[in-house]
Amino acid sequence: MKEIxxxxxxxxxxxxxxxxxxxxxxxxxxxxxxxxxxADVSNALIELxxxxxxxxxxxxxxxxxxxxxxxxxDMIRFxxxxxxxxxxxxxxxxFETVEKLLTLLMELKxxxxxxxxxxxxKQSPFIRxxxxxxxxxxxxxxxxxxKVEDALGxxxxxxxxxxxxxxxxxxxxxxxxxx
Amino acid sequence: xxxxxxxxxxxxxxTQIAQKEGLxxxxxxxxxxxxxxxxxxxxxxxxxxxxxxxxxxxxxxIIEVVKAxxxxxxxxxKWFFSKNKLDADSSEAIHFVPETIHAYIKCPKCxxxxxxxxxxxxxxxxxxxxxx
Ligand SMILES: [Zn+2]
Numbered sequence: 572m573k574e575i576x577x578x579x580x581x582x583x584x585x586x587x588x589x590x591x592x593x594x595x596x597x598x599x600x601x602x603x604x605x606x607x608x609x610a611d612v613s614n615a616l617i618e619l620x621x622x623x624x625x626x627x628x629x630x631x632x633x634x635x636x637x638x639x640x641x642x643x644x645d646m647i648r649f650x651x652x653x654x655x656x657x658x659x660x661x662x663x664x665x666f667e668t669v670e671k672l673l674t675l676l677m678e679l680k681x682x683x684x685x686x687x688x689x690x691x692x693k694q695s696p697f698i699r700x701x702x703x704x705x706x707x708x709x710x711x712x713x714x715x716x717x718k719v720e721d722a723l724g725x726x727x728x729x730x731x732x733x734x735x736x737x738x739x740x741x742x743x744x745x746x747x748x749x750x
Numbered sequence: 751x752x753x754x755x756x757x758x759x760x761x762x763x764x765t766q767i768a769q770k771e772g773l774x775x776x777x778x779x780x781x782x783x784x785x786x787x788x789x790x791x792x793x794x795x796x797x798x799x800x801x802x803x804x805x806x807x808x809x810x811x812i813i814e815v816v817k818a819x820x821x822x823x824x825x826x827x828k829w830f831f832s833k834n835k836l837d838a839d840s841s842e843a844i845h846f847v848p849e850t851i852h853a854y855i856k857c858p859k860c861x862x863x864x865x866x867x868x869x870x871x872x873x874x875x876x877x878x879x880x881x882x
Contacts (some may be wrong), residue, residue: 581754583846596850599843603853614871615849620754621759622846647879 582624589726594623611643615646616642620649620718630746639672647681654682656710659698660690666698673705684745685710710744752846753790756873757797764878765805771882776809780876784833786818786848786867788841809880818870822857829858831870848872 578584578596585592596615597603607615625631633650636642646653655676659669669686676683685708688698692715702709716734729735760781768776783789791813798811818831831842831851840854848871851862 579752583755584751597846597848599850600853601843605850605853605861608851608864609851611849615847618849622755624755670877729778 572595577623580624583619583622584624592625592628594619595631613641613645616645617649637745638668639675643672647676647679652682654684656684657684657686661688661692661695661698663697670701670705673707683707686742688712690715710741711737713741753793754797754801756760756789757794757801758796760875761801761803761806763875765803767875767878768805768880771851771878771880772882773878774882776806776878776880778810778812778877778879780812780814780878781873782814782816782876783871783873784816784818784867785833786844786850786851786871787873788833788845789873791815814876816870819868820855820857820865821868822860822862823867824862824864825857825860827857828868831855831867839870 577586577594585594585596586598587593596619608726616687633646635646654713655670655672659666673683686698686702687710689712691712699712705719713734714728714737716732719729722728722732759802760779764776764779783794793812796812802809811867821828829856836844836854843850844854846873848867851867852865855865856863857865
């Protein structure tokens with residue numbers, strides 16, 4: 572936890588983790604349980620956005636909770652030019668929620684870069700087909716990789732997992748970057 | 751210090767409002783600061799004087815601290831936030847992200863972390879005076 576403690580300098584300067592600037596409320600709540608209602612989550616997020624000095628960035632990636640809650644609505648409200656990369660599991664049940672999010676984003680004319688299918692365990696064209704039906708780019712499938720859990724906290728090990736390799740492929744496809 | 755970020759936000763919001771209202775010069779800005787944030791007023795004042803633009807001329811910044819009042823959602827108990835009961839780390843966390851208070855403070859009556867901050871969170875511009 573100490574390693575990710577941001578510096579204070581006319582604002583909060585995010586710590587660099589493996590070349591990436593990183594900021595999370597966890598830097599301030601640590602190992603403690605932090606029970607927050609939706610409105611509190613919104614306020615905390617706005618606070619972090621207003622005091623963090625990101626400086627020049629290629630991309631600002633915001634890891635979001637599933638579904639359409641206060642945070643999702645706030646991000647749409649506050650972040651100009653936001654683009655969504657939506658992640659679904661192979662479960663048709665999970666996709667129901669994803670589909671509702673996609674519908675909302677399209678209604679609000681928010682850009683959706685595409686959908687990624689994560690934790691794939693068996694062959695099934697279901698998500699791919701559904702995404703195609705919605706007219707949204709499908710960026711691929713990431714197989715369920717049990718090695719990920721063991722690699723948590725170790726960046727080099729994590730980058731060697733099948734999960735990371737597949738993800739690198741997808742990311743380069745999303746943003747037309749060389750692998 | 752993140753007082754600088756707050757000062758920057760105050761200057762830019764005031765400038766926007768002044769523009770919208772057609773003020774040629776800003777004479778006075780009243781700012782309210784919630785106690786929960788534990789903003790260092792000296793630094794905030796200094797940052798404001800450093801960051802202000804020509805539009806502010808000799809404008810006065812009046813800063814008032816608002817006590818932070820908390821109310822338990824479970825038992826209804828009301829109490830005031832007191833920084834003295836916190837260690838330095840928790841106090842710093844609340845300074846940066848006030849919502850982390852829910853990790854460090856519980857209702858003194860029933861022990862619930864489900865309380866609301868009725869007043870004394872954030873920082874806001876109460877009024878702006880100027881010449882058209
Ligand atoms: Zn209570």
